[in-house]
Amino acid sequence: MISVEEAMRRVLATARPLPAETIPLTQAVGRVLQEPLHADRDFPPFHRVAMDGIALAFENVAAGQTTFPISATQLAGMPPQPLTNAQTAVEIMTGAALPPGTDTVVRYEDLQFHETNGQRVAALQIPPPNAGHNVHHRAADREAGDLLLPSGVKLSPAEIAVAATIGASTLQVARRLRVAVVSTGDELVELTQMPLPHQIRRSNAYMVQAALHEAGAESEAFHFNDDQEALRRGLPPLLDAFDALVLSGGVSKGQADFLPSMLQELGVTQIFHEVQQRPGKPFWFGEKAGAQ
Structure with a gap:
């Protein structure tokens, strides 16, 4: 005994x-992964805006500038909108790519808006503390080629999201x-x-x-x-x-x-x-x- x-x-x-079998991603939750999954590109793949607000060049804040004319508006999924000149800002939404010429995002809660001669202007109420504020930098999470999921992991909804992020429409899993x-x-x-x-x-x-x-x-x-x-x-x-x-x-x-x-x-x-x-x-x- x-x-x-x-x-x-x-x-x-x-x-x-x-033995392994290949199944659609939509049927893979609860199964055991039989292949390693790697990042197909950097994550995030661009400098990503982390708050709704305005994107600007921090050097102007450091030089004492407190008001920024809005030169463009950019939503998530739109191509980056360049500044019309270095002293302007782009009104920008969470998830958008950081526009060229900018390096910092000031959230709406730290701004006041007014119009001057028909021009929308943002006034800083709380200046950003440093360059890169409210920006999720490219490859901050993972670099292209990094291992995301090892073979042998049981797939929960979280792992399904990772697989979808790299475009894996099918997965090799244990039968x-x-x-x-x-x-x-x-x-x-x-x-x-x-x-x-x-x-x-x-x-x-x-x-x-x-x-x-x-x-x-x-x-x-x-x-x-x-x-x-x-x-x-x-x-x-x-x-x-x-x-x-x-x-x-x-x-x-x-x-x-x-x-x-x-x-x-x-x-x-x-x-x-x-x-x-x-x-x-x-x-x-x-x-x-x-x-x-």
């Missing part, structure tokens, strides 16, 4: 990598684990049946399938009565078609507990049979030679 921790160690020691959930016992009936006084509904299989689904695996349920010949015929196709079998029942010391000897007869090597836990002391685990 072994501890729960040792049982877990032995189970994990048999794990093998699953989902395919599991056969097998219940055994003459005492079990389907959910839709009314059990007789000596019977119970087949509930364990649904719990196991729900846990597998939550973990990202695919599963299919099967049931066998306590019939050695039925097991002898039915188990080999499942061993061939699925990555793993989870069997409920039939592994203790009762007269109808055929599974341990049956599985070994079918080429499955026993790794352990009893675990120091209650309930669940009779816990059989094995591995089939040559299995994936």
Whole structure:
């Protein structure tokens, strides 16, 4: 008999990598990435404005200039709008590329606007403390070629966003684990049946399938009565078609507990049979030679 921790160690020691498959990005959440993802360009790819306000040249602020005529307006997604002269400013929105000739952004909250001879003018109420203020500089996050996501990471919505940022419309991911959930016992009936006084509904299989689904695996349920010949015929196709079998029942010391000897007869090597836990002391685990 072994501890729960040792049982877990032995189970994990048999794990093998699953083959990769290519799927659309929109279907990849929850899957395990099987390729590294690198930045296809600098991030951000340009000097990006971090606040709504005006873009100006800080050297003019340092020289004492406090009012700046607005020479252009630039929204995010527009080509950069150059200054008409060095003493003007561009009214600019968050996410826009910093205009040529400017290096600093002053947010609206630190400005007052007025008009002089029909010209919109911004007056500094709180001057920026330094050049580059409120600017998210090019490559501040990542440089082109940097590793963004390593192979082996489980993809959450955050990783999906990273993949979309570099234009990865498809991803190589590990194929989902395919599991056969097998219940055994003459005492079990389907959910839709009314059990007789000596019977119970087949509930364990649904719990196991729900846990597998939550973990990202695919599963299919099967049931066998306590019939050695039925097991002898039915188990080999499942061993061939699925990555793993989870069997409920039939592994203790009762007269109808055929599974341990049956599985070994079918080429499955026993790794352990009893675990120091209650309930669940009779816990059989094995591995089939040559299995994936």
